[in-house]
Amino acid sequence: MSVLVWVEHEAGAVKDATLSTVTAASQLGDVHLLVAGAGVGSVAEAAAKIAGVAKVVVLDDAAFEHALPENVAPAIVAMMADHDAFVAPATSNGKNIAPRVAALLDVMQISDILSVEGPDTFTRPIYAGNAIATVQSADSKKVITVRGTAFEKAAREGGSGVIEAATGSDAGLSSFVGAEIAKSERPELTSAKIIVSGGRALASAEQFHEVIDPLADKLGAGVGASRAAVDAGYAPNDYQVGQTGKIVAPEVYVAVGISGAIQHLAGMKDSKTIIAINKDEDAPIFQVADIGLVGDLFKIVPELTGKL
Numbered sequence: 001m002s003v004l005v006w007v008e009h010e011a012g013a014v015k016d017a018t019l020s021t022v023t024a025a026s027q028l029g030d031v032h033l034l035v036a037g038a039g040v041g042s043v044a045e046a047a048a049k050i051a052g053v054a055k056v057v058v059l060d061d062a063a064f065e066h067a068l069p070e071n072v073a074p075a076i077v078a079m080m081a082d083h084d085a086f087v088a089p090a091t092s093n094g095k096n097i098a099p100r101v102a103a104l105l106d107v108m109q110i111s112d113i114l115s116v117e118g119p120d121t122f123t124r125p126i127y128a129g130n131a132i133a134t135v136q137s138a139d140s141k142k143v144i145t146v147r148g149t150a151f152e153k154a155a156r157e158g159g160s161g162v163i164e165a166a167t168g169s170d171a172g173l174s175s176f177v178g179a180e181i182a183k184s185e186r187p188e189l190t191s192a193k194i195i196v197s198g199g200r201a202l203a204s205a206e207q208f209h210e211v212i213d214p215l216a217d218k219l220g221a222g223v224g225a226s227r228a229a230v231d232a233g234y235a236p237n238d239y240q241v242g243q244t245g246k247i248v249a250p251e252v253y254v255a256v257g258i259s260g261a262i263q264h265l266a267g268m269k270d271s272k273t274i275i276a277i278n279k280d281e282d283a284p285i286f287q288v289a290d291i292g293l294v295g296d297l298f299k300i301v302p303e304l305t306g307k308l
Contacts, residue, residue, distance in 0.1 A: 001029030001119060004057070004079055006088035006097060009035065009043045016191045017089035019050065019153035024146045025087045026052045026154070027116040032083065033057065033161065036072055036168075038065035044163050051158035058163060063170035066179075067093055073100035075168035080105060085142035090247070091190075094145050102143040109143045110135060114150040128243050129266040148190065149249035149270050184223075189241065192222030194252045197241055197268070200228035201257030201278070201297060208234040211301050212256060218308040224248070224268075226258045242267035257297045260285025277301060 003025040008015040018033075025031045031052055035044045036059040044058045057079065063071045076086060076097070086101050088094035090112045102109040113122040114132065121136045122144070189195060196216040202208040208229065216223045225235035227242050241248055243263040253271035258264060260276070260283055268274070269288050276289035277297050286292045293300055 001084045003028050003031055003085045003087055004083040005033050007033050007035045007047055008089055008091055012042050014046050017091050017148045020148035020151040021087055021089045021146045022050055022154040023151040028085055030054045036064040038062050048161035048163055049157055049159050051155040053159040053161035056161045056163045057166045059166050059168050066176040068174050069097045069100050070171045070173040072097050076101050077104045080141055087144045090145040090147050098143055098145050105141050107139040107141050107143055110137055111145050112147045113144055114147055128262045149247055187222045189222045189224055189246050189248055193250050194219045194221035195224050195250045196221045196254045197224035198229055198256045199226040199258035205234045215301055215305045218305055226264050255285050256301055258285055259283045
């Protein structure tokens, strides 16, 4: 069984989400990576070194510079003649491309898998992670997205994949207009070892940053937020952790003023150590927390920050 894996990359580097996806794909068969973009030679070379990779297919063309799914999906479908499965990380790009590939192949997508139980059998979360479904696919071609936090990252060194060039074209269905990307010196949420998240209890954007940012800076942590905090305008969308945001599993997750709604828990309950700070001792967050502090976050967090 040969598996084609979508490579997430940015600024010439392969992203961590790809490494977890490679681990999942290696449990299915021979791993072939797909690197798409413009001027991606260095990315292809780095991808070829990933442990367990047999081959790297490169789509190097201006049509793929911004990974427009209308251009990428048909190119992937053409490659599926030689592959049994297409596997992508469950990132924004992966979720944008994989459904289109599945539709063009006329197969069902298997989303957000947590484990590989066999060549056609997988587990995936349902009901916001409260239940785990085991699903089996009879499709001859599999299209799968992978929850990165459920798999160990493949080693960046140790592989010796063969690099091959492929061709594709601009479908003419879409064009790249621009991107507004929030830039931060803090670690990216999905790869951060420590995350400090704030909730609606912070009451305003000013207080969110006054309380959360100093603690995050002291810990060298990424900053997250609950959906309620994002919807209220306290934090930007890319901070959102949860079922409709980012799925994270850091070494330490600090939840400040977050009640622990089921949608938020679905995005962070796999964290190694969860620390919750909330004035409501009955808040659901304390049911999953390893350490709980009951009290006024506006007193506790600055005091904690001062002691670090």
